[in-house]
Amino acid sequence: MSTPRVVTFGDNVVDCYVGRGEMYPGGNAVNVAAHLSRFGARAAYCGAVGDDPAGRHVRDSLRDAGVETTRLRMGGGPTAFCLIGHEEGDRVFLGADLGVSIIAPEAEDLSAIAQGDAVHTGRSSRIEPHLADLAERARLSYDFAVVRDADRIGRIAPLCFLASFSGGDLSDGEAEELARSAREAGADWVLVTLGGRGALLAGPGGMHRAEAVAADLVDTLGAGDTFIARVLFGLLTEEAPETLLRAAAREAAQTCSRYGGFGPAAPIAVDRSRAKSLSEIYSTETTVRA
Template identity: 30%
Template sequence: MKVIGIGDNVVDMYLDQGKMYLGGNALNFSNFARELGVESSFIGNFGTDEIADYAKKALNKLNIDISHSHTLKGENGRSRVTLRNNDRVFIDSNKGGVLKQGLNMTSQDIDYINQFDIVHFNINGNANQYLPNIQGPTLIYDFSDLYKIDDIKRIAQYIDIACFSVGSMSDQNISMLVKKVHSFGITDILITRGSKGAYFLHNSEKYIQRSIKVTVVDTMGAGDAFITSFVINYKRTNDIEKSLKLAAEYAAQQVQRHGSFNNPEKIPNKYNVI
């Protein structure tokens, strides 16, 4: 099996620690998949600043293939965060940096993507225009909690598994969301709710997974970890309950370390002030 993440790479700068870590929904997917022993690649935009240099160096160490990514003049995606009661809180960001210039993929890039088993798109990836070109891979789309219903409807026909992070949403509103998404033709829907656990709907049948109680160090990347593990194991085994359990275990490991991935470097001084 091999998988690929398309879209955002964001370096998360923890001002409380003076350290920065790799991040971003699509890049987290690629990183977590590699940690789970799966061959993985990433396509996105990298800047020409020292933040981009850090990201590329870290990805090279992690053996993530970025050969089809693009380097554009400007700032790499970055955010500044801190921890409050072990929960990550975003202070500010540059809104994706050079990704705002557009992810200009070529026909060769599309052919490359279509060789993979699973492809990950997300709402921050600035790549929705390429969804109709994906033919073959299982396509998962992470809407996080940033979606609009009309946007879901517009791209639903291309999505195999839709993912949502809705920890603060009421059960009633989640049910309404699921019903609406299902009406658009998406039969597989993954809902993650942080400490409230998760559930997966397959053809309207609901499978519930409780969260695993551990000592939380940092919540950054927990939802991405759950999604990555679940989708990979679901693709491998077609066993929903087993895949949910493994995803909960992997997400529980994730919240016991700092950052989305344990590869920190010191934040450059110019970013380490508010």
């Protein structure tokens, strides 16, 4: 494949660094789209933000990154945000609000996805009832994040070209077992990122491993999204697993050397009184429906 086209769908936020008074565009689907564009893919983002300073910052940052935003809705409420602190360079989530970011795919979104080679979304987008519709139209990349529920993996993995997991808390043996189980459930490729220990990728040719690349650690936010984007790009362009894993490790290290998942900073412009704890946000995983 020459230049893959990838549509990302769903979650977005502005990541607000309270100690710095700055906000950056973010969210898994947004970050993956921006990095795919940087790696050479034709990337498009489908999602919803508020018609407010935060939403305009997300929109403008995507456009500046070369991401198509034809299917970006604006208005109807506030842009989602996440409040972030740091401990020794590692992120600490202080609170969040989902704003207008949780939406169901519309017919025009599905048409845009059908024109692509792949579509990426994830757990944070809360569109599980619609994943089969996405997978019918393009190869599905899905970020499970820290979800390890066997029933949920069993439902989603058969739809996946690439299933990704965050496994920094897992031993090597546990990570390998997770990758094997998702492959056995039906995913073509399974990526498990391991933080400072690198990542592993399971596919038709077996299990492949890459060590982490040393980074000038400033902020780990967005490193996993960078890794996913580079692995997906490499798979779509038919790179060897060892090659694309090494490249993904290098790119993730670069993301760790700056603040934010990508893009420029802007002054924080959200209503912090709307913030809820992450336990409240994830106490229910309500999914959108048609």
